[in-house]
Amino acid sequence: MRLRTGPAGGQRREGILLMGRHVVLIEDEPNITEAIRFLLMRDGWSVDAHTDGATAVEVIRDANPDLVILDLMLPGKSGLEIVRELRMEGGMGALPVLMLTARGQMRDREMAEKAGVTRFMTKPFSNAEVLTAVRDLHAQAGQG
Amino acid sequence: MARDTLTGSRIRERRLILGMRQAELARATGISASYLNLIEHNRRRIGGKLLVDIAGVLGVEPSMLSEGAEAALISTLREAAADSGVPVAELDRVDEFAGRFPGWAEVLATGHRRIATLERTVETLSDRLTHDPNLAASVHEVLSTAAAIRSTASILAETGELEPEWRDRFHKNLNEDSLRLSESSRALVNFLDEGDTSDDRRGMPQEEAEVFFQENGFHFPALEDGSAGAEQLIQTAPALTSPAARSLAQAALTQYQADARAMPLHALEEEIQAKGVAPVAIARRFACGLSAVLRRLAALPEEVLGQEAGLVVCDASGTLLFRKPVTGFAMPRFGASCPLWPLYTALVHPNVPVRRNVLQQGRNAAAFDCMAVAWPQEMPDFGADPMYRAVMLILPGAKDAEDPQLVGASCRICPRQGCPARREPSILKEEF
Numbered sequence: 001m002r003l004r005t006g007p008a009g010g011q012r013r014e015g016i017l018l019m020g021r022h023v024v025l026i027e028d029e030p031n032i033t034e035a036i037r038f039l040l041m042r043d044g045w046s047v048d049a050h051t052d053g054a055t056a057v058e059v060i061r062d063a064n065p066d067l068v069i070l071d072l073m074l075p076g077k078s079g080l081e082i083v084r085e086l087r088m089e090g091g092m093g094a095l096p097v098l099m100l101t102a103r104g105q106m107r108d109r110e111m112a113e114k115a116g117v118t119r120f121m122t123k124p125f126s127n128a129e130v131l132t133a134v135r136d137l138h139a140q141a142g143q144g
Numbered sequence: 145m146a147r148d149t150l151t152g153s154r155i156r157e158r159r160l161i162l163g164m165r166q167a168e169l170a171r172a173t174g175i176s177a178s179y180l181n182l183i184e185h186n187r188r189r190i191g192g193k194l195l196v197d198i199a200g201v202l203g204v205e206p207s208m209l210s211e212g213a214e215a216a217l218i219s220t221l222r223e224a225a226a227d228s229g230v231p232v233a234e235l236d237r238v239d240e241f242a243g244r245f246p247g248w249a250e251v252l253a254t255g256h257r258r259i260a261t262l263e264r265t266v267e268t269l270s271d272r273l274t275h276d277p278n279l280a281a282s283v284h285e286v287l288s289t290a291a292a293i294r295s296t297a298s299i300l301a302e303t304g305e306l307e308p309e310w311r312d313r314f315h316k317n318l319n320e321d322s323l324r325l326s327e328s329s330r331a332l333v334n335f336l337d338e339g340d341t342s343d344d345r346r347g348m349p350q351e352e353a354e355v356f357f358q359e360n361g362f363h364f365p366a367l368e369d370g371s372a373g374a375e376q377l378i379q380t381a382p383a384l385t386s387p388a389a390r391s392l393a394q395a396a397l398t399q400y401q402a403d404a405r406a407m408p409l410h411a412l413e414e415e416i417q418a419k420g421v422a423p424v425a426i427a428r429r430f431a432c433g434l435s436a437v438l439r440r441l442a443a444l445p446e447e448v449l450g451q452e453a454g455l456v457v458c459d460a461s462g463t464l465l466f467r468k469p470v471t472g473f474a475m476p477r478f479g480a481s482c483p484l485w486p487l488y489t490a491l492v493h494p495n496v497p498v499r500r501n502v503l504q505q506g507r508n509a510a511a512f513d514c515m516a517v518a519w520p521q522e523m524p525d526f527g528a529d530p531m532y533r534a535v536m537l538i539l540p541g542a543k544d545a546e547d548p549q550l551v552g553a554s555c556r557i558c559p560r561q562g563c564p565a566r567r568e569p570s571i572l573k574e575e576f
Contacts, residue, residue, distance in 0.1 A: 029288045029289075029291070029292055031292035031295075031296060031317040031320065031321055032288065032291055032292045032295060034296075034313070034314075034317060035292060035295035035296045035299055035314075035317075036295065038299060038310065038314075039295070039299065042303075073284055100291075102283065102284040102287035102288050102291070123287045123288055123290065123291035124287060124290040124291035124293075124294040124295075125291060125294070125295075126294065126295075126298065127294075127295055127298045127299065127302070130295075
């Protein structure tokens, strides 16, 4: 599919209307955000991007997305805390969460799983990996 | 310390190693068992022909019994055996080894200490990778930028048709990120370099500071007469290469200076000549804390104090911050010490002076007069938990050592059986 939206991402609402697949991306690295936004939009997603950890839970609750992509180290609040809070909220217990992190150590992974992260991906990742993960998670959520 | 007072202990150890009963040895040397018992408990002096006879029956050189081998050396050899991980058949002959081949024993002990230092360095470095927030942030920055570059570059490379606005945008991002990556990776390299080139050559900062103190015999005349300050001494010390060691040594010297001002050398010398080594009397005379007195006494030259003196200082975690070794009292090089040290008794009873005669477990069972006290490191404030440190002065040759308290150095090399304070199993199976 060909996108007609520009880099500023001002027309994301159009995406929602067209596709109905909606992802919230919480990442403080603007260029990663931009690359992922581009990739997912090409894949038919509407993307809401947000940088601040402190208000992330609110943003996710309001957006009510099909999927969340979350960085581990965020200003304001860590990705792990955000996931824990999401899991305690009503109605978001099954929301698929893909966590991105620059530290791929075993301990981080265990902690992320314990907090309720659905899938874990270490930076630097390839675009294909991100797309595959997002598609898998969406498909699984659809079945469940 | 008069080593010959321990001849009896050595005879006893040697006899027990051979599994010989007191009566047997007494009979073989033509003395009564009760007399031998007195000798073995160091209540009778022994020398001359009897010593030669006993040594003959026990199969050792007489000098091994009268002089023994250096306790610290033996303790290090035991540690080396413990850490080697291979079953050492001749652990019971470590004394003999150190006595007969002191040079080789020293080589082995030095090698072992070096290994311990290196292991510690490795531990520190790996700790640093895991826990150093600056390093973690630095690595995070590099990896995040790499992730952004990788994603952006593959979009540019793999997407067939790309709108010019997106393409320009991604090119710009790529340019920014590559610049950031080169900066953050340079910062990372600098960060790693700075730590490794000078600091870790010699080992841990604390070791460097210890070497510095040892080279000076733990006494600094320039600080006594005020002819130089702590900073000057630090700057001119070749032993102190790393900034961390310099700051450790500076803290210790600053404390030294304050203690020396409170208790000037000459006045203190007179006080000791008049009343002996009486810390509480000294504290009263100079109106200072007992902790300062104990530190000060350990900083005096042996001829002023009239005897050797060791000192240990720990913080509230029990970690030894400062060590002045004393002959015969083994202090573990790394890791935790024996929790039975009066130092720790003092730590859990802040401000209460603790004085104990202790007998350190081991071949050369020697009694020490230990005086300890814990003091608040800073003036405690309302609403803040006080931070305590404890200090222990270790004087060899406890006088009334009738009922000494048994302590060890560290669990791994301590032979004491059924010890309630044991933290980990000992490598020593024998009972002494």
